[in-house]
Amino acid sequence: xxxxxxxxxxxxxxxxxxxxxxxxxxxxxxxxxxxxxxxxxxxxxxxxxxxxxxxxxxxxxxxx
Amino acid sequence: xxxxxxxxxxxxxxxxxxxxxxxxxxxxxxxxxxxxxxxxxxxxxxxxxxxxxxxxxxxxxxxxxxxxxxxxxxxxxxxxxxxxxxxxxxxxxxxxxxxxxxxxxxxxxxxxxxxxxxxxxxxxxxxxxxxxxxxxxxxxxxxxxxxxxxxxxxxxxxxxxxxxxxxxxxxxxxxxxxxxxxxxxxxxxxxxxxxxxxxxxxxxxxxxxxxxxxxxxxxxxxxxxxxxxxxxxxxxxxxxxxxxxxxxxxxxxxxxxxxxxxxxxxxxxxxxxxxxxxxxxxxxxxxxxxxxxxxxxxxxxxxxxxxxxxxxxxxxxxxxxxxxxxxxxxxxxxxxxxxxxxxxxxxx
Numbered sequence: 001x002x003x004x005x006x007x008x009x010x011x012x013x014x015x016x017x018x019x020x021x022x023x024x025x026x027x028x029x030x031x032x033x034x035x036x037x038x039x040x041x042x043x044x045x046x047x048x049x050x051x052x053x054x055x056x057x058x059x060x061x062x063x064x
Numbered sequence: 065x066x067x068x069x070x071x072x073x074x075x076x077x078x079x080x081x082x083x084x085x086x087x088x089x090x091x092x093x094x095x096x097x098x099x100x101x102x103x104x105x106x107x108x109x110x111x112x113x114x115x116x117x118x119x120x121x122x123x124x125x126x127x128x129x130x131x132x133x134x135x136x137x138x139x140x141x142x143x144x145x146x147x148x149x150x151x152x153x154x155x156x157x158x159x160x161x162x163x164x165x166x167x168x169x170x171x172x173x174x175x176x177x178x179x180x181x182x183x184x185x186x187x188x189x190x191x192x193x194x195x196x197x198x199x200x201x202x203x204x205x206x207x208x209x210x211x212x213x214x215x216x217x218x219x220x221x222x223x224x225x226x227x228x229x230x231x232x233x234x235x236x237x238x239x240x241x242x243x244x245x246x247x248x249x250x251x252x253x254x255x256x257x258x259x260x261x262x263x264x265x266x267x268x269x270x271x272x273x274x275x276x277x278x279x280x281x282x283x284x285x286x287x288x289x290x291x292x293x294x295x296x297x298x299x300x301x302x303x304x305x306x307x308x309x310x311x312x313x314x315x316x317x318x319x320x321x322x323x324x325x326x327x328x329x330x331x332x333x334x335x336x337x338x339x340x341x342x343x344x345x346x347x348x349x350x351x352x353x354x355x356x357x358x359x360x361x362x363x364x365x366x367x368x369x370x371x372x373x374x375x376x377x378x379x380x381x382x383x384x385x386x387x388x389x390x391x392x393x394x395x396x397x398x399x400x401x402x403x404x405x406x407x408x409x410x411x412x
Contacts, residue, residue, distance in 0.1 A: 002355075003411040005126060008157055008186045015281030023087075023123055023158070024345045026299070026410050027355040038358070041351070045358045045408070049288060049368065052406045056281045 002026055002048055010059040016051040018044060018062045040064075068112035068222030071143050072101040073136070073150040073166045075159045079119030084342035087158075089121035090128070091135035093142075103207060104149060107215035112222055116143045118166070125162035132162075133169050140173060146222040152180035152210040153187065155202045155382045157340075160187030167195040176221035180210045183236055184384045196227055196235040202314075202382060231268070277385075285406055294372035294399050295323070296409040298380025299346060299353030300338030311379055312339035316387045318378035318395060323371070328357035340381030341412050353410050372404050380411055 003009045004020040020026035021040070028041040047064040054060075076086040080099040097105040098117035105114045118139050125132045140148065148170040150163035160181045167177035171194060180198035181188055188197055196217065200210040213234055220227060230237040246253065253270070260267035285291050301321075302310050308319045323329075329350040336346040336353065351357040354375055363371050376395050380388075399407060 001409045001411055005157065005161070005411070007126075007190070008161065009411060011190050012186060013277060013279045015279055020410070022127060023341045023412055024343070025349075025352040026412055027352050027358070028349070030345055030349065030352075041355050042358045042361070045355050045362065048408050049293075049362070052282075052285045053288060055284050058281070 015056050018048045069145040070112045070114045070147045071116045071145040072114050073118045076121045087121045087123040091120045093118050093139040103211045107211040111219045122158040147218050148177040150179040152200045155182045155185050157186050160185040164191030192236045193238050198235050290369045291405040292370050293368050294404045294407040295354050295375040297354045297377050299412040300336050300379035301377045304335050312337045314382040315379045318391050320374040323375050324373035327360050338379045
């Protein structure tokens with residue numbers, strides 16, 4: 001689960017939580033150049049892919 | 065007796081600054097009651113005086129948490145209230161979170177604090193052990209009774225009294241057991257409850273169960289390059305025109321839309337109908353709440369096996385557990401049947 005409100009996600013019991021950018025642009029940042037924005041989004045998704053390959057025992061936060 | 069000094073915390077909407085477009089507003093402090101604080105002052109009457117109103121934008125409070133709480137701290141140091149009141153936040157998640165944080169901070173500073181929100185606000189579970197939370201309706205139609213309930217407790221807290229039990233004083237249970245005696249022994253109360261239940265009459269349990277459901281983590285994926293990944297969003301993403309009429313809030317429904325053959329989501333074809341956040345940015349670039357642009361690239365690079373050709377969408381706002389559970393169950397069942405190994409869920 002990718003969310004900017006990671007504290008709520010963790011408290012709700014989501015096992016793998018990825019710290020998203022912001023509520024209105026969870027998977028990127030329109031303030032960056034298009035290239036950097038894309039790279040940031042890619043890093044968030046890659047963190048999510050790393051999370052689903054990780055063994056977790058309970059709600060765990062992953063930082064991109 | 066001196067009048068009880070109260071500082072009230074509200075978000076940008078209830079502080080009268082504006083809606084989502086002002087959600088990034090930094091903490092502002094104004095003398096006296098402002099916005100919905102005026103309703104609280106009305107409910108308090110002569111019993112207490114709101115000496116200042118702290119207004120903080122929903123996004124600012126959660127995204128710039130440290131800076132926001134530092135500003136709140138200095139306002140509380142300046143105004144030295146006996147009681148801090150935050151909200152009511154109703155079912156608003158970000159606002160509830162901010163109210164809880166402000167009250168917890170006040171408590172750490174030795175100031176009595178209380179807030180109000182719907183019992184299913186995600187923040188209620190996070191803060192109920194530390195902060196008295198008065199239950200409210202889901203939305204602001206219940207403003208007047210919520211303010212009255214808050215105002216009832218302010219004088220008690222203002223003179224340094226402990227609150228009575230959650231049941232007696234009308235706040236959500238904090239999970240604290242206080243030894244005491246009841247008029248009837250336990251076995252008689254239990255039998256009376258059972259009789260009431262069997263007759264279909266209302267009764268008040270002495271042991272409410274609030275625990276959030278524990279979710280067993282799925283086993284980790286061993287080989288990503290052979291994995292089918294599905295995308296899900298609670299961001300209210302729909303095709304232009306919202307053909308299924310997905311609700312902007314409190315949705316019981318979810319929908320699947322094809323992304324087969326698409327390299328990314330285009331603003332021309334997709335829209336965002338979510339009521340709970342400022343949607344203009346996502347309307348320009350829907351990939352921010354469903355990162356197809358990146359996931360497709362990773363598929364082409366064979367980092368992941370394949371992207372499931374359907375994504376799932378709902379509006380995750382004002383969604384009680386009782387709505388969310390069937391949605392989750394249905395989505396999971398469909399993914400299982402389609403042979404999907406993993407899902408990335410983007411929550412706004």
